[in-house]
Amino acid sequence: xxxTDSGGSVTVVGLGPGDPRLLTESARAALDxxxxxxxxxxxxxxxxxxxxxxxxxxxxxxELDRARHALELAMSGRHVxxxxxxxxxxxxxxxxxxxxxxxGPLEWRALDIRVEPGITAMLxxxxxxxxxxxxxxxxxxxxxxxxxxxxxxxxxxAVFRAGFAVALYNPISSARxxxxxxALALAAEILPATTPVxxxxxxxxxxxxxxxxxxxxxxxxPADMATxxxxxxSTTRLIEREGGVPFVYTxxxxxxx
Amino acid sequence: xxxTDSGGSVTVVGLGPGDPRLLTESARAALDxxxxxxxxxxxxxxxxxxxxxxxxxxxxxxELDRARHALELAMSGRHVxxxxxxxxxxxxxxxxxxxxxxxGPLEWRALDIRVEPGITAMLxxxxxxxxxxxxxxxxxxxxxxxxxxxxxxxxxxAVFRAGFAVALYNPISSARxxxxxxALALAAEILPATTPVxxxxxxxxxxxxxxxxxxxxxxxxPADMATxxxxxxSTTRLIEREGGVPFVYTxxxxxxx
Numbered sequence: 250x251x252x253t254d255s256g257g258s259v260t261v262v263g264l265g266p267g268d269p270r271l272l273t274e275s276a277r278a279a280l281d282x283x284x285x286x287x288x289x290x291x292x293x294x295x296x297x298x299x300x301x302x303x304x305x306x307x308x309x310x311x312e313l314d315r316a317r318h319a320l321e322l323a324m325s326g327r328h329v330x331x332x333x334x335x336x337x338x339x340x341x342x343x344x345x346x347x348x349x350x351x352x353g354p355l356e357w358r359a360l361d362i363r364v365e366p367g368i369t370a371m372l373x374x375x376x377x378x379x380x381x382x383x384x385x386x387x388x389x390x391x392x393x394x395x396x397x398x399x400x401x402x403x404x405x406x407a408v409f410r411a412g413f414a415v416a417l418y419n420p421i422s423s424a425r426x427x428x429x430x431x432a433l434a435l436a437a438e439i440l441p442a443t444t445p446v447x448x449x450x451x452x453x454x455x456x457x458x459x460x461x462x463x464x465x466x467x468x469x470x471p472a473d474m475a476t477x478x479x480x481x482x483s484t485t486r487l488i489e490r491e492g493g494v495p496f497v498y499t500x501x502x503x504x505x506x
Numbered sequence: 507x508x509x510t511d512s513g514g515s516v517t518v519v520g521l522g523p524g525d526p527r528l529l530t531e532s533a534r535a536a537l538d539x540x541x542x543x544x545x546x547x548x549x550x551x552x553x554x555x556x557x558x559x560x561x562x563x564x565x566x567x568x569e570l571d572r573a574r575h576a577l578e579l580a581m582s583g584r585h586v587x588x589x590x591x592x593x594x595x596x597x598x599x600x601x602x603x604x605x606x607x608x609x610g611p612l613e614w615r616a617l618d619i620r621v622e623p624g625i626t627a628m629l630x631x632x633x634x635x636x637x638x639x640x641x642x643x644x645x646x647x648x649x650x651x652x653x654x655x656x657x658x659x660x661x662x663x664a665v666f667r668a669g670f671a672v673a674l675y676n677p678i679s680s681a682r683x684x685x686x687x688x689a690l691a692l693a694a695e696i697l698p699a700t701t702p703v704x705x706x707x708x709x710x711x712x713x714x715x716x717x718x719x720x721x722x723x724x725x726x727x728p729a730d731m732a733t734x735x736x737x738x739x740s741t742t743r744l745i746e747r748e749g750g751v752p753f754v755y756t757x758x759x760x761x762x763x
Binding site: 265268269270271272273274275277278336337338339340343344345346347348350351358359362363364365366367368369372373375376377379380381382383384385386387388389390395396397399400403404407408410411412413486488489490491496498499500501502503505 | 522525526527528529530531532534535593594595596597600601602603604605607608615616619620621622623624625626629630632633634636637638639640641642643644645646647652653654656657660661664665667668669670743745746747748753755756757758759760762
């Protein structure tokens with residue numbers, strides 16, 4: 250492939266859920282090779298300072314500006330790492346970066362642009378509990394900043410009825426306080442009240458808290474931006490343990506095969 | 507939590523898509539600490555030999571036996587790693603292990619059982635291309651060994667109609683030669699013929715091959731067990747590049763917000 254003359258590069262790096270031991274070796278190497286670090290400030294803060302690394306922290310609302318900034322730096326010859334929590338391809342910076350490329354100058358397409366995958370929040374949360382996403386599952390962002398709420402509810406209804414487990418990203422924020430309650434109410438119209446629902450907050454970080462609830466209990470349980478919510482299916486099982494959080498898994502089998 | 511007296515443990519370890527640099531540090535540490543290694547032989551073969559590591563390779567069809575074997579070894583005091591490609595919670599060994607725990611002796615529930623997440627195939631494939639799973643998406647196993655084919659098609663129809671991108675695991679095998687063709691024919695009834703479809707074979711391994719097709723082209727394209735298939739949405743975009751595979755991304759936005 251032709252590369253641009255700039256010699257620069259952009260790598261979108263998945264930092265995983267928080268514990269630095271969940272970074273891949275390849276992601277770590279990409280961070281070590283970067284000259285510029287761009288991202289939402291809590292993610293930038295996860296990368297240790299070192300000589301020669303220029304840090305550009307921003308707030309949470311300017312993904313496209315951040316992407317364009319990274320591409321302009323790369324055009325000037327810099328090696329840029331754009332950092333994302335979890336996996337950059339899952340409700341994170343990779344889509345914003347390629348959106349900027351599509352709508353930007355043609356020469357950006359010849360840049361060396363890569364994505365380093367990471368452990369996304371739903372799979373980190375699932376691993377903590379057992380295998381709640383062991384059958385077919387969906388990942389859905391509950392934010393209606395970028396899609397109409399009617400699309401969110403139509404998608405939720407389709408997948409609850411079809412028997413998928415569902416991972417809810419961006420479940421709630423101060424600007425979006427009611428969406429999670431509506432989503433769980435919709436789930437309760439379709440799924441048994443005993444369906445297991447996992448509220449996994451800050452998984453693998455020092456303030457981690459993980460709760461296994463029924464769907465009925467989940468409807469009044471507190472959540473925040475750091476909470477990943479996994480809604481099981483009618484076949485999801487709990488394995489009770491003395492003195493511990495139960496294991497949760499969704500069997501691979503669906504009756505009738 | 508109470509632990510069993512055995513002192514043994516089982517860790518289900520995600521090896522990622524193939525490139526050893528995509529292992530997490532935590533997964534590598536779990537492999538280094540294991541005394542016994544259990545898994546389907548190509549996965550066991552990925553872990554280097556060392557003194558004191560006992561290897562138990564099996565074929566692909568005995569997940570529950572393999573899980574019980576791991577739990578019995580742990581009950582005898584051994585530290586066991588059960589290895590899975592990708593992420594063990596996504597159509598892999600974790601669900602089988604917890605199924606064995608649920609239906610096994612009660613003392614198995616007190617064992618130290620952990621899951622080490624890994625980079626699952628759909629996210630490794632997505633990272634290679636750009637961000638094709640950048641919006642809402644589903645992961646579905648096309649195998650009808652463990653669920654009726656009618657459930658597979660009902661699920662596919664629901665998520666194609668609702669606008670999810672779809673990652674197809676287990677798309678084809680010598681025992682299941684026609685299911686992929688039917689799934690793509692169903693997609694073609696619902697989605698535009700120009701919808702991007704990615705056939706990503708052996709991603710990050712030496713024999714990797716990645717193709718970006720239209721849905722119409724995909725219907726006659728060859729695939730095998732090592733192929734991960736990502737079906738885009740009506741909004742998925744291609745960014746053509748001189749002399750290279752195009753970038754593919756699904757925008758975060760859905761019209762109307």
